Amino acid sequence: MPRDLQPDRELTQRARQGDPAAWRTLYDSTCDRLFAFLCYQIGDRDEARDILQETYLQAFRRLDTYRGEAPLEIWLRSIALGRSIDWKRVILRRLKRTAQLDESAGRVEPDIQGVRFDSENDALHCALRKLSHHQRAALLLREWEGHSFHEIATLLGCAESTARVHHARAREHMRTAMRGGMRPLGEGDLEGQET
Amino acid sequence: MREILAQHAEVLSAAERQAIWLTISNPRAGASRPRLRGSLSAAAAMMVVVMYAVLLWDPTGSPRFTETGPVSSPARIESPPAVVPGAAVGPNVQAVPRSARMPEPANAPDAPSVAMTDALPAIPPAGLPGTAVIAGRVTDSQNQPMPYANVTVAGTRKGAMTGEDGTYRIEGLPPATYTIRAQQVGYASEVRETRVESDQTATVDIQFRETRVVKQIESIEVTARAQIDTRSSTTKQSITGEKLRELPVDNIREAVGLKAGTVQSTDGLHFRGGRPGEVKYQVGGLSVGPRTPPVVPTTGGTRLPNDEPFDSMFFKNHGVNPFIATDEDPRSTFAVDVDAASYTVARRYIELGHLPPPEAVRVEEFVNFFPQDYPRFGNEDFRILIDGAPSPFGSGYHLLRIGLKGREIEARNRKPAQLTFVIDVSGSMNREDRLELVKRALHLLVDQLRSGDRVGIVVYGTQGRILLEPVAMGGATGRRQVLAAIDQLGPEGSTNAEDGLRLGYEMAQRGFRAKATNRIILCSDGVANVGLTGPESILADVRTKAARGIHLTTIGFGMGNYNDVLMEQLADRGDGNYYYVDDIDEAHRVFVENLTGTLQTIARDAKVQVEFDSTRVLRYRLLGFENRDVADRDFRNDKVDAGEIGAGHEVTALYEVKLAPGASQGTLATVRLRYAQPEQGKDATPRVREIERHFDVAALSRRFEEAAPRFRFDAAVAEFAEILKGSYWAKESRLTDVLTVARSAARGLKGDAAAGFIPVVEKAATLSGRPKSGNDEEER
Numbered sequence: 017m018p019r020d021l022q023p024d025r026e027l028t029q030r031a032r033q034g035d036p037a038a039w040r041t042l043y044d045s046t047c048d049r050l051f052a053f054l055c056y057q058i059g060d061r062d063e064a065r066d067i068l069q070e071t072y073l074q075a076f077r078r079l080d081t082y083r084g085e086a087p088l089e090i091w092l093r094s095i096a097l098g099r100s101i102d103w104k105r106v107i108l109r110r111l112k113r114t115a116q117l118d119e120s121a122g123r124v125e126p127d128i129q130g131v132r133f134d135s136e137n138d139a140l141h142c143a144l145r146k147l148s149h150h151q152r153a154a155l156l157l158r159e160w161e162g163h164s165f166h167e168i169a170t171l172l173g174c175a176e177s178t179a180r181v182h183h184a185r186a187r188e189h190m191r192t193a194m195r196g197g198m199r200p201l202g203e204g205d206l207e208g209q210e211t
Numbered sequence: 212m213r214e215i216l217a218q219h220a221e222v223l224s225a226a227e228r229q230a231i232w233l234t235i236s237n238p239r240a241g242a243s244r245p246r247l248r249g250s251l252s253a254a255a256a257m258m259v260v261v262m263y264a265v266l267l268w269d270p271t272g273s274p275r276f277t278e279t280g281p282v283s284s285p286a287r288i289e290s291p292p293a294v295v296p297g298a299a300v301g302p303n304v305q306a307v308p309r310s311a312r313m314p315e316p317a318n319a320p321d322a323p324s325v326a327m328t329d330a331l332p333a334i335p336p337a338g339l340p341g342t343a344v345i346a347g348r349v350t351d352s353q354n355q356p357m358p359y360a361n362v363t364v365a366g367t368r369k370g371a372m373t374g375e376d377g378t379y380r381i382e383g384l385p386p387a388t389y390t391i392r393a394q395q396v397g398y399a400s401e402v403r404e405t406r407v408e409s410d411q412t413a414t415v416d417i418q419f420r421e422t423r424v425v426k427q428i429e430s431i432e433v434t435a436r437a438q439i440d441t442r443s444s445t446t447k448q449s450i451t452g453e454k455l456r457e458l459p460v461d462n463i464r465e466a467v468g469l470k471a472g473t474v475q476s477t478d479g480l481h482f483r484g485g486r487p488g489e490v491k492y493q494v495g496g497l498s499v500g501p502r503t504p505p506v507v508p509t510t511g512g513t514r515l516p517n518d519e520p521f522d523s524m525f526f527k528n529h530g531v532n533p534f535i536a537t538d539e540d541p542r543s544t545f546a547v548d549v550d551a552a553s554y555t556v557a558r559r560y561i562e563l564g565h566l567p568p569p570e571a572v573r574v575e576e577f578v579n580f581f582p583q584d585y586p587r588f589g590n591e592d593f594r595i596l597i598d599g600a601p602s603p604f605g606s607g608y609h610l611l612r613i614g615l616k617g618r619e620i621e622a623r624n625r626k627p628a629q630l631t632f633v634i635d636v637s638g639s640m641n642r643e644d645r646l647e648l649v650k651r652a653l654h655l656l657v658d659q660l661r662s663g664d665r666v667g668i669v670v671y672g673t674q675g676r677i678l679l680e681p682v683a684m685g686g687a688t689g690r691r692q693v694l695a696a697i698d699q700l701g702p703e704g705s706t707n708a709e710d711g712l713r714l715g716y717e718m719a720q721r722g723f724r725a726k727a728t729n730r731i732i733l734c735s736d737g738v739a740n741v742g743l744t745g746p747e748s749i750l751a752d753v754r755t756k757a758a759r760g761i762h763l764t765t766i767g768f769g770m771g772n773y774n775d776v777l778m779e780q781l782a783d784r785g786d787g788n789y790y791y792v793d794d795i796d797e798a799h800r801v802f803v804e805n806l807t808g809t810l811q812t813i814a815r816d817a818k819v820q821v822e823f824d825s826t827r828v829l830r831y832r833l834l835g836f837e838n839r840d841v842a843d844r845d846f847r848n849d850k851v852d853a854g855e856i857g858a859g860h861e862v863t864a865l866y867e868v869k870l871a872p873g874a875s876q877g878t879l880a881t882v883r884l885r886y887a888q889p890e891q892g893k894d895a896t897p898r899v900r901e902i903e904r905h906f907d908v909a910a911l912s913r914r915f916e917e918a919a920p921r922f923r924f925d926a927a928v929a930e931f932a933e934i935l936k937g938s939y940w941a942k943e944s945r946l947t948d949v950l951t952v953a954r955s956a957a958r959g960l961k962g963d964a965a966a967g968f969i970p971v972v973e974k975a976a977t978l979s980g981r982p983k984s985g986n987d988e989e990e991r
Contacts, residue, residue: 052220
């Protein structure tokens, strides 16, 4: 999906030159989608918000490293993904350590429980949560955000074919998981939606 | 898919959106600002921030180092992002609690953000050009500097804390007219108004009047409440750059370790009783490993830690058997163990480029992994075989091999099997395609089953459920049904092992056939996180059911997040065996080559007692079987739970013995095996048998090289295991010696199992940083 990168370049250029309006536009034009993306990817609204904040802090600090070769959104995704991996490491370790203390040996599965959704619709989140980080990212970036596999591969730091595999596995999983009577989506919702 | 995702996407509220913008648009304040949970009151939020700012403030203006000890939260160390290139160089590290969150805007509409008064000289507005700065000095009525006063800009979330010289600085303000409020405990608030233009600094000096205001005392109470309320109560101390240069430290870890409230241990730094994993370190925005503080030279530069351990593997260390003087205790008693999982687990580790943790190694399971080629024999249940030779690894010692060989049963004579598959389909089974391996392994098993065998399937994720009621393998439909059910397995939910096992036992109970082998086959990674999760609690239940003639075989899958303890203990208590399937070849070995042995037990509660002759043996040591120890007096107590042996199974135990000087003939040891024949029916009392065999000193081989190749090979395998286990008795041994013995022995052996051992040792040798040293015989 080739895109006109000119607006992104101009916007970042102005921001770098210190135009406050440009900073604001940059934030306003990207934050909603990025937030929704992070919520799916992280599975926790509060954490997603924190990571969103960290992402922009880092992005603003490093704006000069944006070379205008990819859409700004992709560039932000890459920062956000890096941040969310860091986050995951921390939280998993913390959960595991707690689990270790609670019970000598039996309990290790770091199910990210205690995550909270404001929405009641958890089937989708449940299914998403079972994907690996890469699978989930690939699914979201492709299905929802409509990025090319080339872009996804760059973001995930893997080969394009690998990105395709992640995506295919994730799709397959979502299809089975949500068909498995989890509610509230019927088969029809997922069939025939090739993108 | 896109519609579904779009439909359920989370939306950023306008308030959240604005709050984040305010934070990010002033990086100096935002990046180092603790994020506070919504439950904190606005005042509390302010106090925490304020406290932070106070202590970061550094009157000397030199580079400094700040340390924070979180009580219950991970902290991060990062250099303030807004330090401009060209500003003071030197170490500049902060630790900021992480679990604290940004305030919920709805709850804290007025919580001011704080731009730190920083003494670093000449810092331009680092965040957004085009904004203005308000700076100035706060004094008391005597015109003395007023430190630690709050200066806030009304209508915004911005503010600052004055430094010791009374100065403050607030950045990132859009051009406008502002009301500035200065507050200090014990003084009435002062309000000033000023107009600022873009890229300019407005100077606003404020002088407090001499007034004591009782109302202000409330803010002290707020402080106290904040310290109770906040989940990230922190204390901070600063080390100035000057001090840092004086301290006798080479890196930041050491510097942090010197501070009060931190404890150094082998696994990292503990902050105020917290665990090392709760601390996250970042230097210059670069994450430098979650467990240990970075070994960062104070002069700059980072080193990234490598070699992360596998996460959450559960093993239990049972120690290493000591040498026992025959005078004191001539009898050695242990429960038979035919499991071989420990070797496959270790092999998997090594293949992945890691040495297994010592507690994952059980020496007897290493030895038992390899077929012994004990000769076939006639009708009796067991035969005891004993041989021995001088040990190649400890000169002056002999190695004694005690082999038990169970009666072979032809596949066609096998009792029909009533099998219940209990399959873990929890989320964790999705890792590394564990579930795929389970499916392929079960395919192998089902293909081997005959008419007369029956299979039922229970799966468990968040809950257990019956996937397939038992069907006979006789017709084509039954087998097809089972395979189809296996094929459609997909991961789901958390892991309720207890529920799955309970359903499995219920199904086995319903389908119990007295004339058949009733067996549950549990396929799992050993993780249990819902319901009863500890081995003890699940096992208590299992134990009572096993007594009714239902056996439990556990088959472990997966690396990372794998629970060896649970799987082994379940099988042990459940009167069954434990296998670890690391690849499809191992599945083939368990389900195809040794299926009869896997399914049909010929002896229950088998125990071995070896009695050494104290006139001929000075001391002895059993290699392995550490967690199979049975009290000598319990050898004839048939209530004691011991090991199960399947048809054709071989069990090998190795002893290291020190012979008495001059012992050349006569009985060296007597080996007794006691076991119960499998029950005939539900209520039949088991028939207990005991057999024994003597071994004569004269039967020992003169030289190690003259011993049977299989014996020599076993010696190498056991030594390998001992080295991996970090056994005291093998501390002088080298893997290269193991290789030499194994290579020479494997030449005389057929079968690829022995050949497969050598690459594993070779790989382990490359991974091992073990210092090369010769055998030190005096130690032994």
